[in-house]
Amino acid sequence: xxxxxxxxxxxxxxxxxxxxxxxxxxxxxxxxxxxxxxxxxxxxxxxxxxxxxxxxxxxxxxxxxxxxxxxxxxxxxxxxxxxxxxxxxxxxxxxxxxxxxxxxxxxxxxxxxxxxxxxxxxxxxxxxxxxxxxxxxxxxxxxxxxxxxxxxxxxxxxxxxxxxxxxxxxxxxxxxxxxxxxxxxxxxxxxxxxxxxxxxxxxxxxxxxxxxxxxxxxxxxxxxxxxxxxxxxxxxxxxxxxxxxxxxxxxxxxxxxxxxxxxxxxxxxxxxxxxxxxxxxxxxxxxxxxxxxxxxxxxxxxxxxxxxxxxxxxxxxxxxxxxxxxxxxxxxxxxxxxxxxxxxxxxxxxxxxxxxxxxxxxxxxxxxxxx
Numbered sequence: 001x002x003x004x005x006x007x008x009x010x011x012x013x014x015x016x017x018x019x020x021x022x023x024x025x026x027x028x029x030x031x032x033x034x035x036x037x038x039x040x041x042x043x044x045x046x047x048x049x050x051x052x053x054x055x056x057x058x059x060x061x062x063x064x065x066x067x068x069x070x071x072x073x074x075x076x077x078x079x080x081x082x083x084x085x086x087x088x089x090x091x092x093x094x095x096x097x098x099x100x101x102x103x104x105x106x107x108x109x110x111x112x113x114x115x116x117x118x119x120x121x122x123x124x125x126x127x128x129x130x131x132x133x134x135x136x137x138x139x140x141x142x143x144x145x146x147x148x149x150x151x152x153x154x155x156x157x158x159x160x161x162x163x164x165x166x167x168x169x170x171x172x173x174x175x176x177x178x179x180x181x182x183x184x185x186x187x188x189x190x191x192x193x194x195x196x197x198x199x200x201x202x203x204x205x206x207x208x209x210x211x212x213x214x215x216x217x218x219x220x221x222x223x224x225x226x227x228x229x230x231x232x233x234x235x236x237x238x239x240x241x242x243x244x245x246x247x248x249x250x251x252x253x254x255x256x257x258x259x260x261x262x263x264x265x266x267x268x269x270x271x272x273x274x275x276x277x278x279x280x281x282x283x284x285x286x287x288x289x290x291x292x293x294x295x296x297x298x299x300x301x302x303x304x305x306x307x308x309x310x311x312x313x314x315x316x317x318x319x320x321x322x323x324x325x326x327x328x329x330x331x332x333x334x335x336x337x338x339x340x341x342x343x344x345x346x347x348x349x350x351x352x353x354x355x356x357x358x359x360x361x362x363x364x365x366x367x368x369x370x371x
Contacts, residue, residue, distance in 0.1 A: 002087035002360050004032045005080070007104075008055075009039030009073075009097020011047050012279050015260060016092050016116060018051035019174035019349035027353055029360065033057060035080060037073050037097040046259045050179060070096055077104035086110045087360060088143075092171075094119070094134035106140045113143035115171060115352065118151030119299040126203050126297055127278075143359070145352050147171075147343060148302045168351040169344025172282045176264065177346045183261045189269045194227040194253075195219070195323070196270040198277050199294065205237045208314035212294055213245035215319035216274070220249050222320075223327065228252040229266060272326055274319065281309055282343045290336035292322055300343075308339035 006021055008014050014036075024032040034053060036044060038061035048054065057080060062072025073096070081104050089105035091098040092115040105112040114137050124132050138144065144160060146152040147170035155165050179185065187193075199212055220228050232242050232254050246252045258266055263280075267273070268287045273280060276294040281303050284291045291309035303309035312318050326333045 001031045002029055003084060004030050004088045004090065005086050005101075006032060006034045006090045007037065007077075007097060007101030008034065008044075008092070009037035009100075010095050011040050011043045011260070013092045013095060013097065014044060014047040014051065014053070015175045015279075016171045017090070018047075018053055019171045019178060020090065020115060020352055021053060022051075022178075023349040023353040024356075027357065029357065030353075035059065035077075035101075037061075037077075037100065039069060039073075039095065039097045043257075043259075050183070050260050051175070052182075066096060070100060073097065073100045074104065077101065078107070081105070081108040081110065088113055088356070090115060091137065092116055094130035094137070096129075096133065099133045099137055102137045102140045111142045112137075112140050113145065113352075113356065114138065114141040115145045116147050116151075117141065117144035117165075118146040118148075118153075118155040120151075120154045121297045121299045123297060126295070127201060127299070128203065131299070143355065145348075145355070147348070150302055150305075166351065166355045168355075169346075169348035170282055171344075171348045171352070172279060173286060173341065173344035173346050174349045176283060176286050179261060179264060183264075185261060185264050185268060187268050188265065193269045193271040194229045194266075196266055196273045196275075196289075197228060197230040198233075198273075198275045198280060199238060199242075200233040200235070201276040201295065203276075203295070208294075209238060210241045210245065211314050211316045212274075212319065213241050215316040215323075216252065217245055217249060218316070218320050219323050220246075220252050222324065224251055226251060226327070229270075230254050231256065231258045231263070231266070233257060272323065274323065276314075282341075284308070285339065285341035285343070288337040290326055290333060292319070292326075294319070302342040306339050306342040308336055308341070310336075 008017055024030045033056040035057040036055040037059045059076045088111050090113045091101040102112050121131055144155050144165045145168045152167050270289045273284045273289050273291045281300045285308040293309055293311045294314050296313050304311055312322050
């Protein structure tokens with residue numbers, strides 16, 4: 001048996017690691033434990049419940065700042081790594097928890113597997129600090145599970161051996177399919193549905209948030225029959241301009257942040273998504289919802305290349321123009337809504353476990369069948 005430690009800290013990590021965890025629990029050669037760093041607390045509990053996961057190890061969050069959290073996390077991870085012989089550590093994405101998990105594995109000479117490896121903008125300021133963290137994790141990992149051919153190519157260009165890179169698709173699609181089936185998520189509204197808006201990225205703080213809000217307000221005024229659903233991030237930097245600019249509009253519904261199943265329901269009921277989120281760029285195409293990305297660059301260019309997303313930035317005139325165009329140009333809207341999802345087919349977690357089995361299993365094991 002191989003002792004495998006999954007390390008998570010944030011809501012998106014849990015979503016994308018849950019399918020891997022469930023697949024590993026079915027593997028006869030693996031004994032998997034889940035460690036949660038506490039980077040996200042209440043939001044994390046909701047996601048764990050959604051995916052029927054109970055962490056085996058929960059760290060105590062120390063301090064409010066990222067520096068304090070990182071220091072406390074590192075110390076506690078070091079103690080966990082010393083408690084038993086680990087065969088593998090698995091991290092996902094580009095968070096501080098993922099980096100600390102990778103660093104702990106490196107210092108204890110434990111192989112590291114990186115789920116969703118190879119995402120790049122090559123701009124260390126956008127997104128910050130994620131771009132730097134995921135590049136550093138790639139320097140430490142032995143298993144690179146690339147979600148797309150673009151991510152695979154980025155890793156190859158950085159000199160990582162082909163034998164260490166595995167093209168799997170993105171586990172977020174596995175998670176969507178699992179959750180929709182388990183929780184009965186399906187379209188619940190007649191007609192075209194609402195315009196869904198989310199904003200939270202650090203690089204959009206300040207003037208860009210206000211620009212986005214003014215654009216949404218203009219759209220809402222020009223299209224009074226259109227319902228706008230805007231889950232508002234709890235950060236005061238977002239709360240203040242959103243409420244000041246959009247609070248009085250009758251067809252704009254400002255709501256608290258949605259949990260995972262609520263967001264999937266909001267997506268399936270949407271006609272169009274305006275977002276600066278990375279994860280939602282991956283999820284919306286599953287439901288045929290066109291995405292307007294409120295950023296200057298994206299580490300998920302596959303959505304743009306496939307035609308299901310447009311990269312438009314945060315300038316008010318562009319947001320208004322592109323949104324109204326898609327709401328009125330049936331042909332353009334149909335092309336985007338029918339472009340398909342370039343991020344996977346729902347079998348990524350099975351491919352990950354199959355790759356690990358080939359490398360870690362002491363003897364031949366039956367590899368999982370692909371869906």
